[in-house]
Amino acid sequence: MKTYEALAEAAILIAARQRTAGVKGRPEEEKLWFYLCILSYFVHATGQVYRFEDALAGTEPTEQRHVSARLSEHKNTLAQPAVELLLQTLNETPEPEQKPMFLLIALLNFIAETGQIEEAEDFFSHHLDLAPVAIAHFTCHEEAEAWLKGSAEPPSPARILIGDEYYQFWYDREDNTRGMYRDYPIEPALEALTARGIPQQRPSFATRAEAEAWLMSHPANPYSFVAIAGEHYFAVHHPRLRRHSLHHVASALSAWEERKKAVEREAALEATAPSDGSRE
Secondary structure, X not given: OHHHHHHHHHHHHHHHHHHHHHHOOOHHHHHHHHHHHHHHHHHHXXXXXXXXXXXXXXXXXXXXXXXXXHHHHOOOXXXXXXXXXXXXXXXXXXXXXXXXXXXXXXHHHHHHHOOOHHHHHHHXXXXXXXXXXXXXXXXOHHHHHHHHHHOOOOOEOEEEEEOOEEEEEEEEOOOOEEEEEEOOOOHHHHHHHHHHOOOOOOOEEOOXXXXXXXXHHOOOOOEEEEEEXXXXXXXXXXXXXXXXXXXXXXXXXXXXXXXXXXXXXXXXXXXXXXXXXXXX
């Protein structure tokens, strides 16, 4: 995925520019570079990299400096100041180093033209209050597999929920391969929070249905502990999906420990494996 790689290169430029702005005491500029970083992550997290790639493919080289008129429609956002910063930076940057700036201008244009400025702005303002984004929920593996196989071109890469578990979904347009695997994005937070101790005062319910009904009007921000039938659960709020996932604390921590051990074993095997040059 060429655009995926190009966004990764742009992220390096953003980080460098953000650090420089911070060192030189330019907080507004530093904030705008961080804004661009989060917008790039927004496109990743919502599985829109190929969609953005298609928008780029329809752009003529002579339109690289083009700025969408729809950006100026959003007066109370950082979108317009961000594109102005990019245009200014372009004028100060040698031509061979301008490519990431053009990509970021195109990124802002894409978000504006697809009507996502307000959503992206909200994502920037509240990303620290959000759990890792899942773009879809399925009740079982069979349902997820049917979606995976039936979608002509599904969002990628993106996380989904199957039941209460995260899965990472991927699709490669070049050879039409696709798949998913179990992911563990919330377990580190769960581990850290339980290490401090589960709060004694927490909502308690007899059934899961009661817990879900209560959480709809008292959403976790983004995490919260609840008790269901005397067992500890970790509630994770997914505002995009308008639901909470409920993770049995003991089971989730056990699965996380097994996953960490598996990663350690894999790393140890790689470290001890002979290199190609050492083989007879």
